[in-house]
Amino acid sequence: MKLYGYFRSSAAYRVRIALNLKGIAAEQVPVSLIKGEQQQATYTALNPQGLVPALATEQGLLTQSLAIIEYLESQHPTPALLPGDAWQQAQIRAFALALACDIHPLNNLRVLKYLTGDLALEDTQKNQWYAHWIQTGFAALESQLTQTAGAFCFGDSPTLADVCLVPQVYNAKRFNVDLSAFPKVQAIAEHCNTLPAFIDASPEQQPDAPK
Amino acid sequence: MKLYGYFRSSAAYRVRIALNLKGIAAEQVPVSLIKGEQQQATYTALNPQGLVPALATEQGLLTQSLAIIEYLESQHPTPALLPGDAWQQAQIRAFALALACDIHPLNNLRVLKYLTGDLALEDTQKNQWYAHWIQTGFAALESQLTQTAGAFCFGDSPTLADVCLVPQVYNAKRFNVDLSAFPKVQAIAEHCNTLPAFIDASPEQQPDAPK
Numbered sequence: 504m505k506l507y508g509y510f511r512s513s514a515a516y517r518v519r520i521a522l523n524l525k526g527i528a529a530e531q532v533p534v535s536l537i538k539g540e541q542q543q544a545t546y547t548a549l550n551p552q553g554l555v556p557a558l559a560t561e562q563g564l565l566t567q568s569l570a571i572i573e574y575l576e577s578q579h580p581t582p583a584l585l586p587g588d589a590w591q592q593a594q595i596r597a598f599a600l601a602l603a604c605d606i607h608p609l610n611n612l613r614v615l616k617y618l619t620g621d622l623a624l625e626d627t628q629k630n631q632w633y634a635h636w637i638q639t640g641f642a643a644l645e646s647q648l649t650q651t652a653g654a655f656c657f658g659d660s661p662t663l664a665d666v667c668l669v670p671q672v673y674n675a676k677r678f679n680v681d682l683s684a685f686p687k688v689q690a691i692a693e694h695c696n697t698l699p700a701f702i703d704a705s706p707e708q709q710p711d712a713p714k
Numbered sequence: 715m716k717l718y719g720y721f722r723s724s725a726a727y728r729v730r731i732a733l734n735l736k737g738i739a740a741e742q743v744p745v746s747l748i749k750g751e752q753q754q755a756t757y758t759a760l761n762p763q764g765l766v767p768a769l770a771t772e773q774g775l776l777t778q779s780l781a782i783i784e785y786l787e788s789q790h791p792t793p794a795l796l797p798g799d800a801w802q803q804a805q806i807r808a809f810a811l812a813l814a815c816d817i818h819p820l821n822n823l824r825v826l827k828y829l830t831g832d833l834a835l836e837d838t839q840k841n842q843w844y845a846h847w848i849q850t851g852f853a854a855l856e857s858q859l860t861q862t863a864g865a866f867c868f869g870d871s872p873t874l875a876d877v878c879l880v881p882q883v884y885n886a887k888r889f890n891v892d893l894s895a896f897p898k899v900q901a902i903a904e905h906c907n908t909l910p911a912f913i914d915a916s917p918e919q920q921p922d923a924p925k
Contacts, residue, residue, distance in 0.1 A: 600814075605819060
């Protein structure tokens, strides 16, 4: 399999973590979001959305990080990223979606570029926007973690929730967002980042990361 | 079961369609997003995210429209909203996520309010922003539909893809976005809107819609 991604894409980072946790090999193909390679015809012919990640498999191309991870889960069920019964799975999916739908889409590169480019906002306004959605979203997650967390978001093994949380925390730190109000969020991310599956998926470890 | 929602919330609209398609009854509890009821303590005590929809079940509360629908699918598998094998399911999930992650989060009420409120953008800039994400997102979906569509997004029965598409088309029309470049998207939404499950879920049919 080939994973089309970008070292700093949070969505590609999620898929890298999931592949590593499950011990699945995939060749990485860098698509530079900074150079706009995701909008070039060679890539959009493959993925009309012009976004990363995309996973090329023997059956064809899969897009959307959460759809890719659900597919990997179905083909390689162990270790489970959606453990437990349907109710528990719904709670884990909801946590992941709170990150993937309510925080990340507002703060990714194409959106920030549109704010400062097409809408001519200042960098200070962009940073205010970025921090607002992180702090709004993390406040709700911090509250939910009081009921579900162990060493990870749900108990003592990593799930889809952690797979989505760690890239968002990485991104928030890169934008210098104050995370002091979210000790559980931070502690879980720090714990994840001691594990090889998360370390090896981190942006700095990717082939397209600047030296 | 009780569904906390708002007549114009696209995410609540998705869950209403899914409930109707599966023939599951749920009492509707309106939460007025315009009046800010979703941020009031009585609601955030129930759902710390302060968002709709939320589904109160005997086991407790479920949040996030796609997590709710996946749960309903597991408990009431027929008619299937994720039919087919794991590969087909991944394609349907990816289409739904392209709407739920890459279009809707940028264009919902709280985000538009933040643009014109905290960031002091003009209404014309807000409308430009709205149309941009619709047109970018729908262009990719229109292209994908050439390969998958029948009367619905995937073949000839409704799936999670249609459940997410119809509310987004409704919303785009409310904002007067030009959809002429997306004939397949429009034809599928129009077809869906001839079916009782979609008609009964539409904003105008809800108890909290203005008379």
